[in-house]
Amino acid sequence: MTSLPPFPTRRVDDLGPKEGRSPAGPRDDVQRIIGTVWDFSALLVFDELNMIGHLADEPLTVDELAERCGAHSGALRRVLRTLEPYDLARLRWGERWALTAIGTFLHDDTGEAIRRYVRKRAEPHRWQEVPTWPEQVTEGRRVTPSSRRLRRGLGASASIRLSDLLDSVDDFGALFVAAQLGLADRLASTPMCIEELTTEYGADGKTLSWMLQRLISHGLFTRKGDLYATRPAGETLQQDRADSMRLAVLMNGQMLWWEMLRRLPDTVRLGAPTLPDGSSSTYAYLAAHPDILARFQAFMAARTYPVARWLAAEAAPGSTVVDVGGGHGTVLAEILQAQPTCRGVLLERPDVILAARDSLAGRGLLERCTLMAGDFFAEVPAGGDTYILGSVLHNWSDDHARRILKRVREAMMRTGGSRLWCIDALLPFNDEPHPGRSLDMRMLSLFGAGQERTRREYEALLADAGLTVRRQIRLPHALTMTEAVIAAR
Ligand SMILES: C[S@@+](CC[C@H](N)C(=O)[O-])C[C@H]1O[C@@H](n2cnc3c(N)ncnc32)[C@H](O)[C@@H]1O
Incomplete structure (x- = not known):
């Protein structure tokens, strides 16, 4: 046995603000796009199990809510915990969940369009679309993003994060295409214009432009004049890096992952997933x-x-x-x-x-x-x-x-x-x-x-x-x- 050096006893909560926080890194931007799709699946559960309707009636404990939704209470607690930063529902008096102003807005008639959008996104044929986007792009077909009118309708600044959630499937789809095509590698050394890119990949110009625009808004690429180039956050997608985020994107774009995400409402009902x-x-x-x-x-x-x-x-x-x-x-x-x-x-x-x-x-x-x-x-x-x-x-x-x-x-x-x-x-x-x-x-x-x-x-x-x-x-x-x-x- 080797004797090991003694260490002071310190917990995460005792650490100072600098050492207590995970060092931010360029991989975080890609990670955030991937993570938001999973948060979107929590929103899907929130709507599909009518948690919004039950909480609109009265504040409820997790067990009460689970009983009304016909769900497993442990799984339901985790969905609420995931959605906490989006401020749709909050814990009141330490034990009961109640809708916030944003949650109430979602429940009202004005929120109906958003709820319809979320449900539509989860229809099997739509859900299965995104993993096929790379194929569609290289076949020169036009891929249409979902309507942005809905997002503009959200208005209040408090709903900005909710609008991120609604954009998440498109954002991930754009990321998945970029990862499959190897755009980060291609644009790292030689900035290219959209015409060059469409010729090289056989893609539809409009589709590629909006996808790049989405990824520019997340800081992964940049556009100077007509030329697109990879930014440091986008470089994390490059293939040869030992810590490449490309593999995380490709894994999340797999049909299995995507299918399990779509099944989340059933998993929350049962408390356990069923594999395809x-x-x-x-x-x-x-x-x-x-x-x-x-x-x-x-x-x-x-x-x-x-x-x-x-x-x-x-x-x-x-x-x-x-x-x-x-x-x-x-x-x-x-x-x-x-x-x-x-x-x-x-x-x-x-x-x-x-x-x-x-x-x-x-x-x-x-x-x-x-x-x-x-x-x-x-x-x-x-x-x-x-x-x-x-x-x-x-x-x-x-x-x-x-x-x-x-x-x-x-x-x-x-x-x-x-x-x-x-x-x-x-x-x-x-x-x-x-x-x-x-x-x-x-x-x-x-x-x-x-x-x-x-x-x-x-x-x-x-x-x-x-x-x-x-x-x-x-x-x-x-x-x-x-x-x-x-x-x-
Ligand atoms: C999430 S991966 C983590 C891999 C690795 N520790 C890392 O941090 O990259 C969990 C690992 O546990 C392994 N595993 C699962 N069940 C196991 C078992 N019963 N006995 C040994 N390994 C198991 C899996 O094969 C998988 O490689």
Whole structure:
């Protein structure tokens, strides 16, 4: 065992304003466009389950509202939590939800057009359109954005965020086309005019112009005179970057993701998702669809890369790091590369471990890494100075998360003196916008009880498993690293 340096006990809430906030990065703009589509699905639930109508009658607790809507109350609470920053409904007197002025406006006749729009957007044939936009664009067909008249009708400045929600599907569609065509790479070195672009991609000029205009409004591209060029936020979509956001966009444009998003109202009714092919879980679905699994793991690797860099700098020289559910080994690869005296152990599902082996072998790191095909609900190997659970706990219900943590704690007990790093988004206590809220809708759609948690909820899970928090650090991309050790008896 290597002795690890002691750290002061600090929690996210104790951190100063600068260190307490996730460092903002150029990837955030792309992330925001992706996240807003998931928020839009929460608005869809809000309307389809007639939460607006029930709350217009009287303020209700989550359980009362769930009963009236015929919904699962835990899932319904999460929808309300996601929509908090849009200020449609607010918690009053600590326990009852009531419509705000904007929510009331949505309920009134004037809001009917908006509600109709939201429902229309979710009709299966319309929903299925966006994933086909890249194909339509390269076939030179005209893609028509939804009417903007509706947005102008919103008027009040308080509704600006609501108007973002209504634009979100078009915005994402434009982003998806840009990612598929590789526009960020194309326009990074050589600015081009619309005629050159339409010739190169065989696209309809009007379609490409409005799509670029949408992405300019999000700061990803710029237009000087007739020439379009990529801005730094747009460069995050470039293919060759290890942290490329392109993979996140392509993953979110997949029919599976899109279909699960459309099914959210049913998921909220049942409290759990139903997968299109009847698979028992999203991971079972991925195991049955190797092409989507490969894309998912590539997306996770790019998402995790900036965090992996940070963890690599934190790893103690000479230590053994066990990455539990470590995907293709992104974190271990960065640690082993940065720390030549470290060793790694990767525990993954059997359907993932072979690709992980290829990835680590490709970087010449296999000799210092043990690969274990296994199940973190059954056993976690002993011998680690540091254990890592990166974006793992948020895929699971509280019960399942406790079981994983208990297996990790048993391994830590058998080793002695180890620490655990858990990486997830921690939700704020107040109603401020946070990327974890939309991520929570993604977890609800794909994993049901898998969820983002507040710091208190997170620490309660760790405490239940006999672990205590030593420190917390905000990482890029609105993630937090929580370091825990075995609790003193
Ligand atoms: C969201 S991904 C996170 C991957 C990686 N830790 C990262 O941060 O990029 C969750 C990982 O848990 C793995 N996983 C799911 N169920 C598992 C199980 N029962 N045992 C081991 N790994 C599992 C999945 O294959 C997947 O790679």
